Amino acid sequence: MSQTLPIEFAEQPHPSPTTPEKRAAILRDPGFGRAFTDHMVTIRYSEGKGWHSAKVGPREAIPMDPASAVLHYSQEIFEGLKAYRTANGGAVMFRPEENARRFNKSAERLAMPSLPEKTFVEAVDRLVAIDRDWIPEGEGSLYLRPFMFANEVFLGVKPSSEYLFIVIASPVGSYFKSKDSAVSVWVEQELTRAAPGGTGAAKCGGNYAASLMAQMDAYKHGCEQVVFLDAVERRWIEELGGMNIFFVFDDSSMVTPPLGGTILPGITRASILTLAKDMKIAVREEPYALDQWRADAASGRLRETFACGTAAVLTPIGTVKSRDGDFVIGNGGSGAQTEKLKATLIDIQRCRAKDMHGWVHKVF
Known part of the structure; x- marks a missing residue:
């Protein structure tokens, strides 16, 4: 299903975000993929309705029925990209439009709905903006993980009629633990x-x-x-x-x-x-x-x-x-x-x- 109308995002700031002191301690040595920011993006898809209920809100657990399609038939895709802090205090990303295009190619291969590329980019933009204080200084970066999975409740081999798109973020340092040059x-x-x-x-x-x-x-x-x-x-x-x-x-x-x-x-x-x-x-x-x-x-x-x-x-x-x-x-x-x-x-x-x-x- 192609969707051309713009998707409106609701925004709900975290009521009790991580304290600056605790965040600073995490950012001193974040590792890779172990620490997470305060917020996440969610957008829902329903057959016949398309993408809807876009929200930037507190990072939280996802309620899931044991018969959710992804748990049985593995309709799931994801992306990975980074946000970097610039010398003037701003933030940039590298080629997010390409991630959006690849995301939709993955979706096509797994019989999942495409997400408008502008919506994909807006979703990661919004998460970086609201969690800007989580972007490490120096050579660190904020790793962004957009993903989508089938969450229709059924048992049967067919494409799901419902999906959930989510973006979470993690401050990261080096990917490899080894300090060797190679x-x-x-x-x-x-x-x-x-x-x-x-x-x-x-x-x-x-x-x-x-x-x-x-x-x-x-x-x-x-x-x-x-x-x-x-x-x-x-x-x-x-x-x-x-x-x-x-x-x-x-x-x-x-x-x-x-x-x-x-x-x-x-x-x-x-x-x-x-x-x-x-x-x-x-x-x-x-x-x-x-x-x-x-x-x-x-x-x-x-x-x-x-x-x-x-x-x-x-x-x-x-x-x-x-x-x-x-x-x-x-x-x-x-x-x-x-x-x-x-x-x-x-x-x-x-x-x-x-x-x-x-x-x-x-x-x-």
């Missing part, structure tokens, strides 16, 4: 994240649930993340459990696996492709095999590898482990090209560099 990854050679024709390109909870067993194996092998191969040949590198991946060669060129329905189209990934073009760096979107990764690392042809995503930004990969043995990339740490791309992207996100592409969205 992370280690485990290559999963049996379990797969997504298959052709599946939901790999949708940002839905089921994809992440399917990755957790392999992620546990990665932890057992001393790695921070897992790398998945394709579901057909178990040969081609696809993506990490929650991030895209790039390979940097000795001629400065880069390769990243092509999108094709099994890989999430990352907004950070797309931004890196644009920045690389600006920097005259040749990037090929083409399949790259595990055996080739190992051989190129051994020969020195491959100089750097990095993962990228909203939460982790650009994170260098130093060591690769698998059932066939381990190998090290470059010097096992970060590399010059990874650091240059990362610094350029972060400077744009935080308004420290000129935004040539209109990516920065001002909240206030």
Whole structure:
């Protein structure tokens, strides 16, 4: 159902928000995804009525019937984006319109209603504005989690007729707990994240649930993340459990696996492709095999590898482990090209560099 009429938001400030002293203590070391702000956004959808009852109000528990459709048939999607504090005390977000577009593509794949993109952006704008004091200073940020799930009460395999869209926010620091300059990854050679024709390109909870067993194996092998191969040949590198991946060669060129329905189209990934073009760096979107990764690392042809995503930004990969043995990339740490791309992207996100592409969205 397409909805063109504007959606009016009601606003109800929290009656007893977190005290400034307690909030300051949390913001000194927020971690990632453990602390939450005082408010949330909710919008309801009903078949025949469309989106309605938009509200910015206190963050609270969600009443849920045990027969709610999401608990049985997993109609659920989400997004992740950040708000940054600027030097003049304002706040900005990075490409939220792209999150809105991807959200609706995920919704389409899971037979869920689309949310007007302007409403999506207004929802995150309103939450950032009301919880502005929760945006950390320095290199921290406010992580925003818009999500939607089926909440019709029924048992039967069909698309739900009712949905709830919610946005919550969490002040965050670094995504990875390790203080090393690069992370280690485990290559999963049996379990797969997504298959052709599946939901790999949708940002839905089921994809992440399917990755957790392999992620546990990665932890057992001393790695921070897992790398998945394709579901057909178990040969081609696809993506990490929650991030895209790039390979940097000795001629400065880069390769990243092509999108094709099994890989999430990352907004950070797309931004890196644009920045690389600006920097005259040749990037090929083409399949790259595990055996080739190992051989190129051994020969020195491959100089750097990095993962990228909203939460982790650009994170260098130093060591690769698998059932066939381990190998090290470059010097096992970060590399010059990874650091240059990362610094350029972060400077744009935080308004420290000129935004040539209109990516920065001002909240206030």
